[in-house]
Amino acid sequence: MSFIQGLLNLNKFKKEGEKMSELKNKKSLVIYFSRADENYSVGYVDKGNTEYIAEYVRDFIGADLFKVEPLIPYSKEYSKCIEEAKQRVGNAPIKNKINDISQYEVIYIMTPIYWGSYAPEIGTAIKDLDFTGKIIRIVTTHEGSGLARVVEDIKKICIGANILNDSIAIKGTDCATARDKIENWI
Numbered sequence: 792m793s794f795i796q797g798l799l800n801l802n803k804f805k806k807e808g809e810k811m812s813e814l815k816n817k818k819s820l821v822i823y824f825s826r827a828d829e830n831y832s833v834g835y836v837d838k839g840n841t842e843y844i845a846e847y848v849r850d851f852i853g854a855d856l857f858k859v860e861p862l863i864p865y866s867k868e869y870s871k872c873i874e875e876a877k878q879r880v881g882n883a884p885i886k887n888k889i890n891d892i893s894q895y896e897v898i899y900i901m902t903p904i905y906w907g908s909y910a911p912e913i914g915t916a917i918k919d920l921d922f923t924g925k926i927i928r929i930v931t932t933h934e935g936s937g938l939a940r941v942v943e944d945i946k947k948i949c950i951g952a953n954i955l956n957d958s959i960a961i962k963g964t965d966c967a968t969a970r971d972k973i974e975n976w977i
């Protein structure tokens with residue numbers, strides 16, 4: 792590596808470091824969906840995969856959590872749940888709505904992949920919010936699809952937001968042990 796290249800890299804890392812420490816200090820909200828009960832690969836669980844990630848971020852930076860919950864709970868059985876989720880795309884009523892995110896600078900949106908995109912209830916939760924000027928960071932949990940279409944689909948809804956180019960996808964079965972990975976990402 793040349794001397795100049797070395798200086799450029801140093802500058803780049805310094806800027807990234809500054810960006811991260813600034814992010815940590817901004818008032819943050821995690822909007823997430825996560826389902827317990829029977830799921831792919833994990834069997835019956837008391838806590839959903841995505842919830843682990845939401846809680847790590849709360850613990851690391853003191854973010855507030857908003858858990859999106861379906862008005863009508865999904866079936867406990869995985870096979871029934873996947874059929875129900877397909878029917879809810881575009882029509883997924885939720886139990887509690889968050890109406891005002893004006894006090895937050897950074898919004899973390901965390902969702903399992905459902906049929907290649909976010910859980911339908913996430914769409915309901917975010918569609919009427921004013922994201923103008925907000926920083927958005929996205930986490931998906933999945934069993935093979937990675938980020939799938941989530942980033943593109945969130946971009947369509949969260950008009951005026953600055954969606955950071957650092958979205959991550961965590962395998963569902965790794966979530967309970969992903970604390971270090973999230974600490975590095977945060």
Ligand SMILES: Cc1cc2nc3c(=O)[nH]c(=O)nc-3n(C[C@H](O)[C@H](O)[C@H](O)COP(=O)(O)O)c2cc1C
Nearest residue numbers: 825826839840841903904906907932934935936963
């Ligand atoms: C209704 C439903 C649809 C799913 N669709 C996909 C999918 O398209 N791609 C994928 O990789 N995983 C899919 N999964 C697996 C989940 O995304 C994965 O297990 C996730 O970690 C579950 O998060 P949770 O426990 O927080 O709800 C699906 C699971 C369910 C229940």
